[in-house]
Amino acid sequence: MYQFSGKLKILSLALIIIGALGIGFSFFSAPKTVEESKEMIAAQISHGDSHDSEHAATTANSHDTHHDEKHDEHIFHQMQNKPWAALYVSLFFFLGISLLVLAFYASQRVAQSAWSVVLFRVMEAITANIVPTSIIMLLVILSASVFHWNHLFPWMADGIFDPTSKNYDPIIDAKSWWMNISGWTIRGIVYLILWNTYRWFIRKNSITEDTANDNYKTYKKNFHASVIFLVIFMITESLMSWDWIMGLDPHWFSTLFGWYVLSSLLVSALTVIAIVTIYLRSKGALSSVNDSHIHDLAKFMFGFSVFWTYLWFSQFMLIWYADIPEETTYFVARFNEYKLPFLSMVVINFVFPILLLINSDFKSIPWFVVLGGIVILAGHYVDFYVMIMPATVGAQWSFGIAEISALLFFLGIFIFTVFSAFAKVSPIPKGNPFLMESEQFHYFNIEHRGEESADHH
């Protein structure tokens, strides 16, 4: 049995506390009034920051009268959004990764795949992170829609759906059958409940499976539950990505956005499984995991990196080729104000995994996979950053205390929940009928350097 060491526990708690303090500071230091935000911008410009003035020029054209005043208020809202957006990027990233690990786990059960059985407990442990991130997500949902503490979603502003208001937006109003505050809140809560219910059920029953000895009745029950969950997941994942990310740019839409978010989260989820597995194996907690299992995880990391690029490019090329103004706004905003993170992210998430993981032998070298994995995770964090930031903070983006604190905070929660969940039960799912096949899993074309399972040749 694995012991959640005191050192790791202290590290995770320290990360949570440091992160929480940093998040608190970023909220505290956000401007409270329009005047304050103007002073902050003035201070920034005197430091020689030029990208803001470009932004002023572009927005000024759209407002004929009082444009200075309106512009100042706009900047003020963006700066107020900043700590929220920083929190939101990390929250979505960690919640999404845990969710996709859960979905991948369900897919392994549905496929009745054998190779991954020795990794089941690792995946189950990672899904434990869904619970705290869902609770925080619930609070963020409520604070956006019910309490109006933040303005992440521009369509939730006053008067958007009111034809007599000067804020009236006919494009959003036409979507009000879907894009309305009560529906959005209820849907968000429903997604979270559905995911957490399956997670709770499958974790409980997977442990029951170990000692059930009931002629695989429990095993079959878990299979059926996973089939149902996968269907629910595919629907809720698409809806979730429209509601929680695409809704940040309410005028814009992309029909493959759900897939795009899915691919980004999926490659991150497999990377996280690989890193956690390699860590636990190095601690001696996963005696039946051999290099072939690591090799398979790395193959998935490689494959889904390419899949992500495919979707990224598909979305880009169709919009580029059609050149319809209402669609291109999305990329114009990113090319104007986010050029460096936006383009470097594509290189990091595509070229880097290709070069690093294309060699079959490299895919089973643990430190190589961990190194590649950290770069992939960083790249996909930036991916979500450029999905969320342009619509919420515009030109006011930076990577500072707010963003780093949020990352550390959720990383701390991740470490704490995942490793305490892993320490709770036996690391080997004894009741699974494919356990032996998984332990003997052996891919012949690679050198096996690390710990070996019983090799029948």
Next chain:
Amino acid sequence: MSSLKVIHAFYNDDEILLDAVKTVKAAHHHIDEVFCPFPVHGLDKAMGLAPTRIAITAFMYGITGLSVAIWMTNYMMIQDWPQDIGGKPSFSWFENMPAFVPIMFELTVFFAAHLMVITFYMRSKIWPFRKAENPDPRTTDDHFLMEIPVHNNEEELTALLVKTGAVEINVVEKH
């Protein structure tokens, strides 16, 4: 040239064959060839064959395909007959590049796949009208055949092969 004497040892299971190959290699005998009805994982390693270089050729063929695609799109769409499609810039390859990515991708795959298959056929000496080389038709059905050259050690080899679980052992003259 004098004819060469070889032993043909037959097996009817890939696992037994693999263990037999290891035993024969451990006893320092040279194995000429193993004929199988299907690919046996790990056999090349057990026989001590050098790792395949087809992956390297695949990479080079892919690069060739990519280059051909770049040359072709540039010649057709920019140089020879610039076409205005949807108002896209038609006088610069680079500015039009996103439109050519699918072509670049497809030709990379096309070249890598086809040339790899042809390379494999050439290396395996399989070309049109060539006569099959396998010594016994049963190796295309359900038997595995291990071919070992004999150097005045017929008895010793036969005894060893019987121990490894061969179902049939023939000594034949190879011309």
